[in-house]
Amino acid sequence: MTLPPVVPPGRMSARPQPVLDLPGPFLLRPWTPYDAPALVESCHDPDIRHWNRPPMLSPAEAVARIERWQERWHTEHAAIWAVAPAPGGPPVGLIGVADLDLPAGSGEILYWLLPAGRGTGVMTAATDRVGRWAFEELGLHRLRITHSVANPASCRVATKAGFPLEGTMRGALLHADGWHDEHLHARLSTD
Numbered sequence: 001m002t003l004p005p006v007v008p009p010g011r012m013s014a015r016p017q018p019v020l021d022l023p024g025p026f027l028l029r030p031w032t033p034y035d036a037p038a039l040v041e042s043c044h045d046p047d048i049r050h051w052n053r054p055p056m057l058s059p060a061e062a063v064a065r066i067e068r069w070q071e072r073w074h075t076e077h078a079a080i081w082a083v084a085p086a087p088g089g090p091p092v093g094l095i096g097v098a099d100l101d102l103p104a105g106s107g108e109i110l111y112w113l114l115p116a117g118r119g120t121g122v123m124t125a126a127t128d129r130v131g132r133w134a135f136e137e138l139g140l141h142r143l144r145i146t147h148s149v150a151n152p153a154s155c156r157v158a159t160k161a162g163f164p165l166e167g168t169m170r171g172a173l174l175h176a177d178g179w180h181d182e183h184l185h186a187r188l189s190t191d
Helices: 033-044 046-052 059-074 122-138 152-160
Strands: 026-030 079-085 093-101 106-113 142-148 165-175 178-188
Touching: 026 059, 026 122, 033 046, 033 059, 033 079, 046 106, 059 079, 079 122, 093 122, 106 122, 122 142, 122 152, 142 152, 142 165, 152 165, 152 178
Parallel strands: 106 142
Antiparallel strands: 026 079, 079 093, 093 106, 142 178, 165 178
């Protein structure tokens, strides 16, 4: 017996990526090629480099990456948003759902913030909003967040956004300073 997919094929690709409102002065919107300077800047930020391990990108490579994110929406592999000021302006962060497995109804939330967005509470609100979108509009069953146990800021975001800690994965991710244990947080559509 074959189980039907939790999320039917075409649910994402049949519509444009939405803009998601947040409380306060920020919103979530699709990345555009004009946002490439913010993406290049993120590659030089020491905290983003340490916890997210991005490659150094040239402006042209940043544009190509943004175009891949747009394509990944259409192929239903990921949904990546810019955390940007609501009145307009360059992104101060990134949030998305990657490692999407629509037939199984799961995905992983990932995020980072540039210094201009840190300390504002925007990432907690963005994580909650993307989670609600993934459950209510896309139809996922389970979302997870993983982060190094040495990154308490990510742990606070996950917990405050309603993703309880499920456990610790030992030696799960290699960083520049060695192997890190990672926390696993998760939320179900029924929570």
